[in-house]
Amino acid sequence: MFVLDACRQRVLGFFARGRPVAADAGGFGPRCAHRCEVPDLSAGRGEGEGFVQFMKTLDGGRISIGAMSLGIAQAALDASVRYSKERKQFGRSIADFQAIQLLLADMVTELEAARLLVYATARLKDRGQPFTRFSAMAKLKASTVAMRAADAAVQIHGGAGYMTDHPVERYFRDAKLMEIGEGTSQIQKLIIAREILREAGHRIGG
Ligand SMILES: Cc1cc2nc3c(=O)[nH]c(=O)nc-3n(C[C@H](O)[C@H](O)[C@H](O)COP(=O)(O)OP(=O)(O)OC[C@H]3O[C@@H](n4cnc5c(N)ncnc54)[C@H](O)[C@@H]3O)c2cc1C
Numbered sequence: 313m314f315v316l317d318a319c320r321q322r323v324l325g326f327f328a329r330g331r332p333v334a335a336d337a338g339g340f341g342p343r344c345a346h347r348c349e350v351p352d353l354s355a356g357r358g359e360g361e362g363f364v365q366f367m368k369t370l371d372g373g374r375i376s377i378g379a380m381s382l383g384i385a386q387a388a389l390d391a392s393v394r395y396s397k398e399r400k401q402f403g404r405s406i407a408d409f410q411a412i413q414l415l416l417a418d419m420v421t422e423l424e425a426a427r428l429l430v431y432a433t434a435r436l437k438d439r440g441q442p443f444t445r446f447s448a449m450a451k452l453k454a455s456t457v458a459m460r461a462a463d464a465a466v467q468i469h470g471g472a473g474y475m476t477d478h479p480v481e482r483y484f485r486d487a488k489l490m491e492i493g494e495g496t497s498q499i500q501k502l503i504i505a506r507e508i509l510r511e512a513g514h515r516i517g518g
Contacts, residue, residue, distance in 0.1 A: 371444050373494045374451035375437060378430040381454035381490045385423045388458070388465035388483045392416060395469055395478070406468070415464045426450075426457040445507035452500040455490035462487040 393416060396407035406412050433450040436443040465480040466473035473480045491497050506516055 370494055371447045372437065374447040374500075375430065375433050375443075377490055377494050378426070378433065378447075378450040378454040381451075381458035381487070382423065382427050382430055384458040384483050384487050384490065385419070385426065385454070385461035388461040388480060388487075389416070389419045389423060391478065391480050391483070392419065392465045392468045395472075399470075412468060415468055419461045419464050422457045422460060426454040429453050445504055445511075448495075448500040448503040448507070451490075451494065452497055452504070455487070455497065458483075458487040458490050 393407075396412050396416070397405055399406045407416075429446075430450045433443055433446040436446055462480065462484040466484055469478055469480050472478050475481065495503070509516060
């Protein structure tokens, strides 16, 4: 796990299995680290409270990942509607084929359902109500929907969808990150199960 300060373009800290590690943030696209400085991150917080602080940060961050997922799914849908109107096969727009229409219908229905969940979670946070379970559910659902939408968008674009001329191949890659960053989909499910059981008075392993 690591923390980036995008404005000042420096790494605030790297953590691997609980230990700070000095390293460069190379190897993936969205980075902004040029050098690694690890200042005292415990300022203002008691020793050993960093983990709890990180967990709270992740709860909020998962709403952001949910919102980013909605953006990817919306972009994938918009590109698919546009392309299916333009692309002609067998003398007709591919939008006239029911096979394409079914994909579009699923994309927009799943997107709007995910949107409601993400917005409901943001409202809980704004009202100061518990939202740990909801942020995990919103991230899980919205990232899954983004991945499916990106997949369908590439399919609707056919071979063109695989090329960098169209943005949908990037949506596919971006959507995959939504299922991994800030905790993978599997971890979200574990959080959701833990929370629903805790709400029912059961502590896992307790
Ligand atoms: C492009 C990109 C940007 C990133 N940006 C940041 C960032 O800015 N800040 C930051 O802190 N991190 C960042 N990350 C890291 C990201 O949060 C982690 O990759 C993610 O949390 C998964 O951790 P991991 O890679 O160690 O996978 P692992 O924990 O090794 O997981 C590997 C697989 O095992 C599964 N798994 C692991 N544990 C369990 C379990 N208990 N039960 C069931 N399944 C399990 C996972 O779901 C996954 O399928 C970024 C990652 C990428 C790819």
